[in-house]
Structure formats: structure tokens, C-alpha cells
Amino acid sequence: MSTYEKKASSRKGNNSKKGQAHQNNTAWKANKNSKKTRQINALPVYGLCQRCTDVILWRKKYKKYKPLTTVKRCTNCQEKAIKEAYHVLCDNCAREKGVCAKCLESKEIITTKDEIKTSADELREEQELERMLNRMTLRQRRSYLRKLERGDDVTDIVGTNEDSDFDFEFSDEDEEEVESDSEDEGKENSVDGDHETEEDSSDKGKAEKL
Incomplete structure (x- = not known):
């Protein structure tokens, strides 16, 4: 009798496979404080189909994404114009x-290069919003x-220029909220006025005593 026949089990049934050791x-989760992870997550994903986009996002999520260290050569035009990892065509050739x-x-x-906003574009939009809010009245x-x-x-x-007025159409809810805001402002002004009159009267009383 061979060694294999001796070791073989003759028990019947209960031969189901066990689950994997690591059930996940x-x-x-990646380290949020990692500088390299923040840089990789900030890289835009564009010019790809849905499946390739999901693959790139999966690589970023599980730290499998390897960014390019140098510019890559396009397989179509043979020019060094690819700055995105895992791309084989430059954006112009792909379009x-x-x-x-x-x-x-x-x-x-899914997403084209024109739809991607750079950090400079976001900063410019924030500056324009702040400038526009400064030119508005409190009610506007x-x-x-x-x-928003x-x-x-x-x-x-949005106004056409800095000297133009803003055209607002107030709804019923806006009118009610504006009225409540104006009432609150009136109360604050009246309280400030009362404080001023009390201070003035106290100053006058001190002056008369002197």
C-alpha cells in the first residue's frame, strides 16, 4: 500500500471549504497626513472612459497609483506630451x-481636460466672489x-462691471427674511442709540458737577 493511500481519509461528508483567512x-484607509498621498489625490483624472476612471480612482484610494517622474512619449505622435500616469495617448491624439x-x-x-479646474482657476474664482460680495449691499x-x-x-x-447695479428678484421667503434682518438691525441700532444717550447724559451730569 502506498503512502498516499495510507494518509487518505475515508470520512464521508462535511467536505465544505472554509472561508478565506482575511475576510476584509x-x-x-490611507494615511491622510501623508504629503505624497495629498499630492496624488490632487492630480486630475480626465480623458478616460468610466472603467479606466474607476481603475485610476481605485489605485489612488489604495495607494497603488504611481505618478510619472518624467514626461511620457505618446504612442501616436511620438512626442513627449503625456504628463498623466497610465495614459498611452496624449490628450490631443485621444481627442x-x-x-x-x-x-x-x-x-x-467621463471628464475632459477643459472641465478640470486648476488651483489658479479656483483662486481666481474665490477672489472674484469676494470682490463681488464687497460691492453688494447687505440685503443683496x-x-x-x-x-447659494x-x-x-x-x-x-453677477454684474457686468464694477459700477453696475445687481438685479435681484426677491421671493416671498426672501422678503420675510429681509424684513426680519432689517428689524434685527433696527433693534441693534436702537440699543446702540440708547447706550449712546446714557453715556451722553452721564457725561453731561459729570460736567455739571464740575
């Missing part, structure tokens, strides 16, 4: 062919911020 019950820059398949592109500013919170369209509120 909790999701893996001309109408394909994904990674898998080279003619699928729907509060109405504008309320519309509600998700209303505010493109028609």
Missing part, C-alpha cells in the same frame, strides 16, 4: 481619434448667500 471586514487615452477604446469620456449679499445655500441659479445676479 473593514476597509483599508482626434475619439478614444480613451488609456485603453484606446471608443467609449464615452444675504439674499445671494441664501440662494438653496442651490438656486445665481448667474443672472
Whole structure:
């Protein structure tokens, strides 16, 4: 009798496979304080189809993403114009062919390069918003911020130049809120006036005593 026949079990049934040792019950999280992780997450993802976009986002999430250290050569125009990792075509060639820059398949592109906002664009938008809010009156500013919170369209509120007036259309809710704000302002002004009169009277009393 061979060694294998001696070791073989003759027990019947209960031969189900056990589960894997690591069940992955909790999701893996990257170190948020890592400078390299922040830099990788800040890199834009564009010019790709849905599947390739999901692959890149998965690589970023689980720290499998390897950014390029040098500019990569395009396989179509043979020019060093690729700055994004895992792309094989530059953005211009991918647009001309109408394909994904990674898998080279003619699928729907999720995000184009024109839709990506750089840090300079975001800073410029913040500065323009602050400049516009400074030119508004208090009533217009509060109405504008309320519309932003509600998700209303505010493109028609932006003025054409610095000297132009802002055109606001107040709804019933805005009118009620503006009235309550004006009442609060009136109360604050009246309280300030009372304080001033009391101070003036006390000063006058001190002057008379002197």
C-alpha cells in the first residue's frame, strides 16, 4: 500500500471549504497626513472612459497609483506630451481619434481636460466672489448667500462691471427674511442709540458737577 493511500481519509461528508483567512471586514484607509498621498489625490483624472476612471480612482484610494517622474512619449505622435500616469495617448491624439487615452477604446469620456479646474482657476474664482460680495449691499449679499445655500441659479445676479447695479428678484421667503434682518438691525441700532444717550447724559451730569 502506498503512502498516499495510507494518509487518505475515508470520512464521508462535511467536505465544505472554509472561508478565506482575511475576510476584509473593514476597509483599508490611507494615511491622510501623508504629503505624497495629498499630492496624488490632487492630480486630475480626465480623458478616460468610466472603467479606466474607476481603475485610476481605485489605485489612488489604495495607494497603488504611481505618478510619472518624467514626461511620457505618446504612442501616436511620438512626442513627449503625456504628463498623466497610465495614459498611452496624449490628450490631443485621444481627442482626434475619439478614444480613451488609456485603453484606446471608443467609449464615452467621463471628464475632459477643459472641465478640470486648476488651483489658479479656483483662486481666481474665490477672489472674484469676494470682490463681488464687497460691492453688494447687505440685503443683496444675504439674499445671494441664501440662494447659494438653496442651490438656486445665481448667474443672472453677477454684474457686468464694477459700477453696475445687481438685479435681484426677491421671493416671498426672501422678503420675510429681509424684513426680519432689517428689524434685527433696527433693534441693534436702537440699543446702540440708547447706550449712546446714557453715556451722553452721564457725561453731561459729570460736567455739571464740575
